[in-house]
Every structure is written in structure tokens, then in C-alpha cells.
Amino acid sequence: MGGEAEVDGLQFDPRMSRQVEAMYTTADVVEQRRIVRAALALRSGDRVLDVGVGPGLLAAEMATEIGPSGRICGIDISDSMLAIAATRADVGPGIELEVASVERIPHPAESFDVVVSTQVFEYLDDVGGALDEVRRVLRPAGRVVLLDTDWGSLVWRSSDDARMARVLTAFEDHLADPHLPRTLADVLVKSGFTLTHLQVVPILNTGYDDRTYSAGLMDIVTGFVPGHADITADEARAWADDLRGLGAGYFFSLNRYLFVASAL
Template sequence: MLQFDEETARVLEDAYQGADVSQRRRATFDALAPAPGDRILDLGCGNGLLTLELSRAVGPSGHVTGLDASPQMLDAARQRLQGRANTTLTEGDAARLPFEAASFGKAACLQVFEYLTDRRPALRALHKVLTPGGLLAVGDMHWDTLAWHSDNTNRMARMLEAWSRHMAVRDLPAKLPAEMHSCGFEILKTQPLAVCDTTLRPDGLAMMMIRLIRAYAVDIGATDKDDAAAWAQEQEELAQEGRFFFSLTHFVCTARRL
């Protein structure tokens, strides 16, 4: 697992709460339309940002349960959710949810499924813990929509190929509706959300990805530190010259449990 220095950790935290990533959370939030009294599962809750936002919406009569496989992420979520009596955090696996049948009326799953080689066990587990008619909103990137300018196209291709190794599937939004249908869900809609950055915003998704990809490519031995640094430096220079361009599309698939 990558270890981040203090500066990288700050950049990541800025990005998590910046406009690009906040819009992705908001798209999932809006798809679920949380209401007072709702009981919601946030599957893969990470650092708890969506869990917190949902907990505000369901109010004291509702409840939001966050589940994540990472103890480190759950520690961050606990700090964020301090004092929120209508939230619970649980460590667990997406395919083996530790909840009773029909425990939740709604479930969110934001950027989790693209890391699963087989999504059906998790979908069947979600089907079990949702009430009949319950809503499921799954948000993930379609990585084949990524457009990222570089004057050194070979190096860019090499860096992005290295990054692709951290995910199980690049085109999840194209595969997911059929997989959800096969696990007992009725697809309601698939909503795209395009992220486009032409300035390299300090709190943007592109800035966060530069930090992550640079470290990850070196960590897995796909390139050396000098090559990765040169790639990142080029992006900074392109931004200074007014030639930076980054675009990636996120999709939210909303379904009803049959």
C-alpha cells in the first residue's frame, strides 16, 4: 500500500472536498434522494464524507451505516463522524455484508466496484440487505473516457498503463447495468458526470491523480522516480502555458431492488 507524505496527504484531502470529487458524491446523494427517517448503507464509505452528508439528510430519525474494508479509512471516518449519533461504522467485506436481510431502504456504493473482479457476490449481498423496492446507487469512473493531454504521448501512455493496474475493470459503467439486472435489480437510469479541468486546479481530480499516479508507478516498478517526476513536471508546465487539458467521465447507475 502506498504511504503518503504530509504534503501529498494534504493535496488528497483538498481534492476529496474539492469541487470535482464533491460533485461525484453529490451525484450519488441526489440519486438516492435521502429523506428524514431513511436507513442507508454507505458501502465502501472510505473517510466518511458521503456518510456524513447522508446522515445530515436523514436526520435523527434515520440512520446511516458505513462499511469499509480498510481500518485506516474507518479511523478517518470515525474522526469525521464524531458526535453523529445516527451513524454506525463497520469493518467488513462487500461480498459478505454483516447485516440482517432487509436492513436498509437505500444503499450507496461510490468508486468501489471498479476494484472488484467479480461484482455479483457484492450485488447479491446488497440485494439481500435492501428492502423490496429499495434503491441502490453505484458510482464509478469509465476509465476509457479519460482524455489527458501531453506533448510526450509515449510517456503519458506508460504512466496511464501503470495506473490501470490498480483497478479490476476499466469500463465498469458499461458492464454494471447487466450485472445488476442479473442479481435482481431493475435499472432506473445511468447518469454521466463529466469532470473537465483546463487549469490544473489545486483541489481538482487531476491534481490528485498526478500525485497518486506518480507514486504508484514508481511503487510498482513501472518507471523510476526521475521519469515519474518529469511526467508530473510537464503537467505543471502545461498548466502554466495555458495548455493543460484533463477530462474523465463518472457514471452513477441507479437501480431498484426487485
């Protein structure tokens, strides 16, 4: 991959990977990981596959819960993300990292007790096929935990609502399905899973602060949207400057959805 991977035009090169890592260390995403770990309910000795391991923050936290008899395998399509994750791989026992995608998981059948994936499935063209692959590597009665965003839930204050709508439409170009949670439960059932838990995981930022998820997202949006939906680079910068200028009046809200399901 030469140090970078591309998902629908969004390049996960070293610079983007560092931006994602910074976003994932904000209080917003720290809380998100706490919720995901509670849903995982890991036990000592569990074998866990982390699909889209990213900067490795969740993998490192899970490693402390499974103990020395457990195993965590993290896969990602980005060399840059895996390089960052590797800096955390020594904080807990049994973390393995490799370049791979969920469409073709490089492990034998029934290799894992748990599969977890956050912010990955909305990028996939064939969600059902990916879930078939997840089910293949899960042991009988193993569980999958998925977290994805419905971008239709986004509320982001702007002084120019028409420009905001155009920018957000342009940003959706980097996703295969920006509204995946609306259909994910049905696809899970059709793929042989039993849904056991569904939960909304909101992100709310009020008052502009550089140390929030939405501030980091703003930078990623600004870098991506030029050339999409007729957005220019100048427009993208003006959009971001407007939001930062709102100061105490800044408002951002977004819903993610957590699905827990058991393999039949």
C-alpha cells in the same frame, strides 16, 4: 489490518487516506457528491449502507438528510479511512462505522432501504457476487446507487503522448476492471435489480490548479506506477512535472457513471 489496506497494490495507509480526503474536498468531488445525493433522494428515517465510506464526507452529508430517526452504516476495508471518517461521525445522527467489505456485509437480510457505493466496484473481482450481497441486505424495492469510472474516457494533455499512454496503462494495474461502467447495467439486471436511472458525471479541469481532483490524482499515480509496465520513479516524476508545467494549457477530462437500480 494494522492501519492500512491494499487494493491491487494501491495501499490505503494513513498517507494515502489523507491524499484521498484532500481530493474529496475539491470542488470537483463536492459537485459529484451533490449529484449522488440528488440520485439517492433520501427521506427522513431511511436506513443507508455506505459501502467504501472512505473519509466519511458523503456519510456526514447524508446524515443531515435522514434525520434522527434514520441510520447510516459505513463500511470500509481501510482502518485509516475509517479513522478519518470517525472525525465526521458526530456531525449527524446515527452514523456507524466498521471494517468490512461488500463481499461479506456484516448485517442481516433486509437491513437497509438504500445502499450507496462510489468508486468501489471497479476494484472488485466478483461484481455479481457483491451485488448479490447488496441485494440480500436491501429491503424489497430498496435501491442501490453506484458510481464508477470508465478509465477509457480519460483525456489528459501531455507533451509526451507515448509516456502518458504507458503511465495510464501502468495505473490501470490497481483496478480489477478499469471499464466497469460498460457492463455494470447488465450485471445489475442479472443480479435481480431494475435499472431506473443512468447518468454521466464528468470531471473537467482546465488550467493547472493544485486544488482540483486531477492534481490530487497526479500524486497518487506518481506514487503507484513505478514498477508497473516498466515505469521508473524518475519517469513518473518527469510525467507529473510535465503536466504541472503546462500551466494555463493544462487539460484533464474524465467520465464517471451513476447507476440507480431497484431491488426486485
